[in-house]
Amino acid sequence: xxxxxxxxxxxxxxxxxxxEIGDERGAWCGKLMADMGADVIKIEPPEGDPSRxxxxxxxxQPHHERSLYFWYYNTSxxxxxxxxxxxxxxxxxxxxxxxxxxxxxxxxxxxxxxxGLDYHQIMSDNPGLIWCTITNFGFGSERDDEPHTDLTLAAxxxxxWMNGYDDHSLPPVRGGGQQAYHTGSNYAFMTxxxxxxxxxxTGLGQHINVNINASVNVTTEAGSYxxxxxxxxxxxxxxxxAGVAPSMPSQIRCADGRYxxxxxxxxxxxxxxxxxxxxxxxxxxAELPEAAxxxxxxxxxxxSLADVFSxxxxxxxxxxxxxxxxxxxxxxxxxxxxxxxxxxNFGFQVGVIHSPxxxxxxxxxxxxxxxxxxxxxxxxxxxVYPGAPYQLTKGSWGITRRPPLLGEHTDEVLAGLE
Amino acid sequence: xxxxxxxxxxxxxxxxxxxxxxxxxxxTKFMAAFGAEVxxxxxxxxxxxxxxxxxxxxxxxxxxxxxLGGPFNNxxxxxLGISLNIKTEKGRELFEQLVAISDCVTENxxxxxxxxxxxxxxxxxxxxxxxxxxxxxxxxxSGPYEKFKTWGPIVxxxxxxxxxxxxxxxxxxxxxxxxxxxxxxxxxxxxIMLAIHHRNRTGEGQYVDVAATEAALxxxxxxxxxxxxxxxxxxxxxxxxxxxxxxxxxSPHNIYAAKPIPGSFDEAWIAIACRNDEDWHAMxxxxxxxxxxxxxxxxxxxxxGRMTAQxxxxxxxxxxxxxxxxxxxxxxxxxxxxxxxxxxTPEQRIDQDVNSAESGLWPTIRQTEMGRVxxxxxxxxxxxxxxxxxxxxxxxxxxxxxxxxDLLGLSQNExxxxxxxxxx
Numbered sequence: 001x002x003x004x005x006x007x008x009x010x011x012x013x014x015x016x017x018x019x020e021i022g023d024e025r026g027a028w029c030g031k032l033m034a035d036m037g038a039d040v041i042k043i044e045p046p047e048g049d050p051s052r053x054x055x056x057x058x059x060x061q062p063h064h065e066r067s068l069y070f071w072y073y074n075t076s077x078x079x080x081x082x083x084x085x086x087x088x089x090x091x092x093x094x095x096x097x098x099x100x101x102x103x104x105x106x107x108x109x110x111x112x113x114x115x116g117l118d119y120h121q122i123m124s125d126n127p128g129l130i131w132c133t134i135t136n137f138g139f140g141s142e143r144d145d146e147p148h149t150d151l152t153l154a155a156x157x158x159x160x161w162m163n164g165y166d167d168h169s170l171p172p173v174r175g176g177g178q179q180a181y182h183t184g185s186n187y188a189f190m191t192x193x194x195x196x197x198x199x200x201x202t203g204l205g206q207h208i209n210v211n212i213n214a215s216v217n218v219t220t221e222a223g224s225y226x227x228x229x230x231x232x233x234x235x236x237x238x239x240x241x242a243g244v245a246p247s248m249p250s251q252i253r254c255a256d257g258r259y260x261x262x263x264x265x266x267x268x269x270x271x272x273x274x275x276x277x278x279x280x281x282x283x284x285x286a287e288l289p290e291a292a293x294x295x296x297x298x299x300x301x302x303x304s305l306a307d308v309f310s311x312x313x314x315x316x317x318x319x320x321x322x323x324x325x326x327x328x329x330x331x332x333x334x335x336x337x338x339x340x341x342x343x344x345n346f347g348f349q350v351g352v353i354h355s356p357x358x359x360x361x362x363x364x365x366x367x368x369x370x371x372x373x374x375x376x377x378x379x380x381x382x383x384v385y386p387g388a389p390y391q392l393t394k395g396s397w398g399i400t401r402r403p404p405l406l407g408e409h410t411d412e413v414l415a416g417l418e
Numbered sequence: 419x420x421x422x423x424x425x426x427x428x429x430x431x432x433x434x435x436x437x438x439x440x441x442x443x444x445x446t447k448f449m450a451a452f453g454a455e456v457x458x459x460x461x462x463x464x465x466x467x468x469x470x471x472x473x474x475x476x477x478x479x480x481x482x483x484x485x486l487g488g489p490f491n492n493x494x495x496x497x498l499g500i501s502l503n504i505k506t507e508k509g510r511e512l513f514e515q516l517v518a519i520s521d522c523v524t525e526n527x528x529x530x531x532x533x534x535x536x537x538x539x540x541x542x543x544x545x546x547x548x549x550x551x552x553x554x555x556x557x558x559x560s561g562p563y564e565k566f567k568t569w570g571p572i573v574x575x576x577x578x579x580x581x582x583x584x585x586x587x588x589x590x591x592x593x594x595x596x597x598x599x600x601x602x603x604x605x606x607x608x609x610i611m612l613a614i615h616h617r618n619r620t621g622e623g624q625y626v627d628v629a630a631t632e633a634a635l636x637x638x639x640x641x642x643x644x645x646x647x648x649x650x651x652x653x654x655x656x657x658x659x660x661x662x663x664x665x666x667x668x669s670p671h672n673i674y675a676a677k678p679i680p681g682s683f684d685e686a687w688i689a690i691a692c693r694n695d696e697d698w699h700a701m702x703x704x705x706x707x708x709x710x711x712x713x714x715x716x717x718x719x720x721x722x723g724r725m726t727a728q729x730x731x732x733x734x735x736x737x738x739x740x741x742x743x744x745x746x747x748x749x750x751x752x753x754x755x756x757x758x759x760x761x762x763t764p765e766q767r768i769d770q771d772v773n774s775a776e777s778g779l780w781p782t783i784r785q786t787e788m789g790r791v792x793x794x795x796x797x798x799x800x801x802x803x804x805x806x807x808x809x810x811x812x813x814x815x816x817x818x819x820x821x822x823x824d825l826l827g828l829s830q831n832e833x834x835x836x837x838x839x840x841x842x
Binding site for chain 1: 426427428430431440448449452475476477478488489492557558560561562563565566567568569570571572573574575576577578579580581582583584585588589590591592593594595596597599600601604605606607608609611612613614615616618619620622624625626627628629631632633635636637638639640641642643644645646647648650651652653658660661663664665666667668671672673674675683685687688689690691693697752755756757758759760761762763764765767768769771772773774776777779780791792793794795796797798799800801802803
């Protein structure tokens with residue numbers, strides 16, 4: 001089912017006005033709020049947000065209204081153009097700030113400094129205002145004047161060290177999709193919501209200082225706690241968890257050349273029995289003489305994995321080896337998608353390695369409404385966007401309008417200010 | 419850093435919490451850091467082991483056991499812990515009393531577990547009219563894969579995140595950890611707080627279905643629009659190419675081999691990103707001053723030329739990067755205003771980066787059995803109601819006296835009796 005976004009019902013944040021005064025680092029936070037109904041007003045410089053110039057473009061024709069990067073991160077927002085070097089805008093900015101519930105900025109444009117305003121005055125005139133600043137190293141940090149990008153933040157904060165290949169002559173891998181920026185924005189939204197619930201209870205706003213480098217640092221699972229707890233360092237491995245000690249491969253290439261992640265291969269007696277049955281169903285028992293070991297494994301009383309890892313019990317090792325070989329054989333005969341669905345139906349935690357577009361078209365996600373159509377009347381097109389990251393049953397998610405044209409809402413917003 | 423004053427931000431909220439591992443536990447850890455009273459429920463009949471992280475390494479010393487695992491402690495800092503066997507009649511009564519005084523029930527079991535206990539949203543609503551029930555599982559609570567099982571790497575594989583993390587002509591590198599357990603927990607925390615704000619406005623509770631795969635699918639947006647609008651899939655020759663940047667186009671933009679640091683690992687790497695021609699011209703001047711005549715080649719002067727000659731550019735830059743350790747080269751580029759950073763090891767980023775210390779990112783907490791240990795903090799500070807972390811994960815049933823006694827009004831004799839009966 002493809003759903004068309006429906007802006008008619010109440011949305012969880014449709015009581016909020018939000019000013020977004022920032023660059024690409026905060027745009028994801030703004031989208032998360034806008035798609036929950038907040039009136040997010042993106043204040044752009046006269047030449048437009050820099051990401052309007054980012055590839056890819058519609059039909060590969062560069063234009064500030066055709067950037068798909070800009071489109072994705074700016075759904076449901078309104079756009080107001082304001083030149084912070086023009087002092088005559090000081091009054092309008094003050095009024096906008098007084099009308100806002102939340103302001104978030106990335107310390108890029110500095111409206112307060114450039115328009116000669118007083119931050120403390122703004123906060124005391126609007127005591128419920130929540131003002132969140134998202135910067136690379138935290139507002140006021142001694143490193144905060146350094147220029148950085150998603151790549152250099154991912155390297156500094158720990159993502160890159162953990163991603164890559166068994167072959168360490170190949171470089172560490174950043175991870176696609178601007179995830180350092182996402183992680184900073186995720187923390188910005190979480191802390192804004194925290195401050196909002198406090199405001200619901202007390203009426204009081206506050207300032208929030210979000211640090212992207214720190215956000216990446218605490219989004220590294222064992223990378224951090226292995227060091228914090230035991231002063232041990234994880235090392236990157238192909239397609240699986242970086243480890244203090246090497247682990248077995250968990251990524252197999254299937255008959256169609258695509259990959260699956262095998263997760264945790266058979267390791268319980270019942271699972272050895274199931275993989276035997278699966279081989280039998282596929283008519284592959286004859287091709288794997290070791291399959292008989294799986295039947296032995298299926299009859300075992302419970303055993304400790306420590307016995308397997310110690311390597312002392314040769315029979316156990318052989319049974320585990322047969323389980324892995326069975327997976328390898330099945331993968332060599334099946335497409336990645338077949339391997340995934342059949343394995344899951346046998347109860348194995350296996351995943352097909354989809355490309356993002358394959359995921360968007362996967363029947364499960366289509367069924368759950370992850371394809372959302374948004375009208376772009378200027379281009380005469382209906383565009384499919386990815387849908388909701390969470391399914392609230394009340395006050396739910398929706399794309400309320402296509403991304404704004406540059407300055408599309410300047411007049412209506414400024415006219416609405418008293 | 420004010421890590422010892424309990425935050426008042428969420429101190430008016432109580433969460434009846436079945437979450438575990440990281441994908442669920444991370445959500446309520448965040449809320450506990452801001453003062454929410456999170457009551458984590460564990461089954462005494464298997465010492466809370468449904469959470470497979472309980473007792474897992476690393477450990478602070480030679481001791482082993484379910485109370486001594488580093489990851490479990492890290493993800494459950496600041497929460498209360500009670501034991502409760504929900505398969506007993508009395509256990510169910512106690513759980514129902516707890517729901518009646520809670521704002522929210524949270525869990526990240528496989529789909530259908532709560533229902534099998536008789537506690538779907540409608541049942542919970544009977545116990546408390548405005549209850550908020552938030553579940554988080556890999557594929558969500560409906561659809562063809564509802565019964566499929568996941569953990570972080572499977573979520574990442576099926577949503578496109580594994581595939582999009584790769585360099586050309588290599589298999590997927592993926593994420594070297596459960597990025598989506600962290601990030602799934604972030605989306606779960608957002609969902610809980612969105613639902614509470616909705617309740618604050620309307621008085622109504624609700625059910626929220628969080629599927630970590632769907633949260634993950636939203637994290638590759640521009641690539642997806644390139645497909646839905648331009649028909650260009652990410653699965654094509656030469657892609658994915660995660661260390662280069664085509665969206666936006668930047669060059670040079672890569673992770674380069676550097677000279678290893680003596681006494682450290684036998685590899686070292688530096689990330690460099692020139693955002694525009696100005697950055698490149700600044701980098702070019704650094705290189706030329708260091709004897710790299712090739713850098714003054716006019717063909718590299720503009721972005722289009724550098725994008726075309728990316729391979730040649732990368733191999734020349736690698737030659738330069740190998741001359742020094744990544745911290746030294748980073749200093750030279752930073753002085754010129756060019757974005758660069760070493761690929762930091764855990765030790766470097768945790769113990770040697772000035773930013774970690776100044777932001778108070780790794781608080782030391784006390785866990786009853788482990789003692790003092792450092793954990794992941796929160797990468798933000800609030801001016802009025804900042805977070806705090808002082809106590810570690812609760813040992814099994816550590817807060818039974820407070821929850822069953824102070825909150826539910828049972829006497830010490832009654833609590834002892836429940837313990838003897840195996841209810842708690």
